[in-house]
């Protein structure tokens with residue numbers, strides 16, 4: 009993997025002895041940073057021309073009750089100019105779980121820090137608004153701590169609830185004569201595509217300040233993952249980004265496979281790539297379709313949803329479910345591809361473009377749509393990076409970063425595709441980006457089909473990982489024992505930790521997994537691509553109108569399942 | 574900072590300023606409208622429940638407990654399905670079977686359909702092919718108690734209807750299909766890759782020739 013090496017950090021000299029300890033990670037270099045040095049290290053990592061870690065991908069907590077320093081805050085950084093990755097770990101004591109907030113360094117830290125506070129009780133000093141984010145205001149305790157009982161329930165009442173009242177900061181230029189109005193959009197609002205709540209303070213039609221409340225769909229994915237075996241987590245991953253659940257499956261399975269040092273057979277990889285690309289198409293269709301319906305172009309919604317219907321048919325023929333597919337297993341696929349797989353894919357390749365072209369003709373150059381979208385909620389490349397964006401939204405702002413290109417996993421190094429980039433960073437460019445990516449995905453699928461379906465098994469032939477063939481399990485003693493052991497104990501993943509990412513439909517979808525060798529994940533953290541994007545929604549909306557807000561939200565492709573896990 | 578700090582929005586072309594592409598869009602909607610009117614349906618909506626979507630034989634729907642030829646359940650109450658279930662929605666109570674050749678049988682076998690996520694793990698786990706799935710997806714309950722489906726109900730409805738089977742370890746119908754495909758491939762009657770290549774070449778040669786190729790084929 010072409011990870012650029014991290015240059016020997018010049019900043020190490022200027023720090024007190026022992027502030028940074030460099031350890032070799034399985035996947036990427038890891039620095040263990042003392043708490044007092046964190047702010048300085050982070051700032052220098054960002055600013056030093058040798059390192060330029062400009063993207064904060066993820067921040068999470070980990071709880072090790074047996075260690076002296078019980079908690080660890082883990083930061084995943086990426087340097088766009090140098091294509092390098094780095095993990096920072098900051099251990100803190102149980103009695104004093106305080107860290108400096110890194111909001112000034114990376115704005116993306118805002119919500120991530122709130123999440124770490126909510127889940128682990130890590131306090132980030134200097135954070136302006138360190139409130140719970142995923143759980144209810146009245147929730148007690150920190151659910152991802154190991155001593156928190158997963159079955160524990162709370163009765164949550166309204167009285168302690170936080171009442172957002174966003175006010176514009178800075179100079180009060182607005183005439184006090186005019187009354188401001190605060191309105192709620194959501195949590196149950198047809199334009200919110202999920203359940204979020206935006207509280208907006210309006211001056212007439214213009215949003216002067218807003219605040220986003222999430223957590224209505226939090227299902228404690230990460231806690232539940234810790235109570236299930238590695239294989240059992242797969243159905244849970246379906247429910248992250250449920251518009252393209254297949255990609256989540258693949259991302260999770262790849263991560264675990266990497267940690268175990270196994271590889272899925274070529275046939276599975278080939279099929280997973282095709283179905284991932286189809287899922288991406290579907291996801292983009294949903295996103296563009298719903299953006300358009302939100303801006304009044306209802307017809308396109310129907311056109312966009314038809315390819316999706318067909319692709320669902322293909323997925324269902326492969327694995328028996330349309331939406332929550334659970335189609336992958338660690339080491340391959342759940343069952344062999346249907347006999348007519350290639351024919352169906354070919355058929356789709358012919359039908360999908362028709363609908364996309366129809367939408368293209370109806371809206372892309374239509375001035376009514378252009379007026380609604382060009383320049384709306386524009387974000388510059390610099391800001392987008394600072395906010396931790398990835399994926400189509402980041403590329404629409406002019407940053408050429410696609411995991412499939414930067415870290416060509418599977419067969420992406422062997423197929424020919426373009427990574428489109430636009431410079432506008434607005435609703436229109438996000439829309440165009442997705443339309444363009446649909447064409448690229450189709451081209452990838454076509455190339456894969458032309459390579460031909462590889463022969464061979466659809467799952468690794470290892471009885472410690474994959475269930476033996478049913479025939480054997482019925483008839484042979486040995487296979488039967490493996491079958492029982494695998495079901496009863498689950499897959500045994502060796503101890504270790506790893507971050508692995510794929511290009512999800514929304515951006516970099518990463519899984520940070522820690523195994524302690526016990527048969528169940530010790531910790532799984534998802535890097536949900538739309539989390540940092542949603543975190544910047546208030547910023548994007550500043551000065552826009554309500555109708556802009558609705559158009560923007562559609563175009564960002566916020567999926568509540570993934571956002572709140 | 575290596576990244577640009579000013580977005581450059583799209584610039585309208587003259588035609589776009591003049592709203593001209595609107596006409597093309599209207600033509601598309603008109604085409605669909607007339608097509609639908611004249612019966613060439615381009616929409617995918619179906620009039621459920623009168624009309625039903627045809628799902629594949631792998632569909633993961635309502636479970637079925639399969640029976641032995643004598644009508645008793647194949648299940649031996651080994652609890653593998655309950656262990657594999659990520660939603661923890663299978664409840665089994667085992668009992669001694671009167672027949673000494675069969676060790677155990679489930680006195681109680683309940684699946685809570687409201688908890689079930691239809692992942693098929695139970696089917697994968699079963700060493701006896703005692704639990705499979707059907708393609709029945711319309712389950713509706715008036716109260717929570719009736720969402721817990723007992724073994725009688727799981728055994729009853731679909732067991733002998735081949736057309737209603739869903740996800741299960743073996744698909745005999747697929748084997749036939751596969752065998753046919755293999756035979757045809759051997760006989761040189763299908764050549765998917767070659768076909769695709771020809772199509773691509775035709776497309777590269779220009780839309781005219783691809784049309785004529787399609788017409789001739």
Ligand code: SF4
Pocket residue numbers: 654657658659660661662663684688689690691692693694695696
């Ligand atoms: S389909 Fe999945 S969730 Fe439902 S009973 Fe079987 S294992 Fe459990």
Ligand code: SF4
Pocket residue numbers: 647648649650651652653654655665698699700701702703704
């Ligand atoms: S259905 Fe199968 S797996 Fe479940 S208890 Fe019965 S025999 Fe065991």
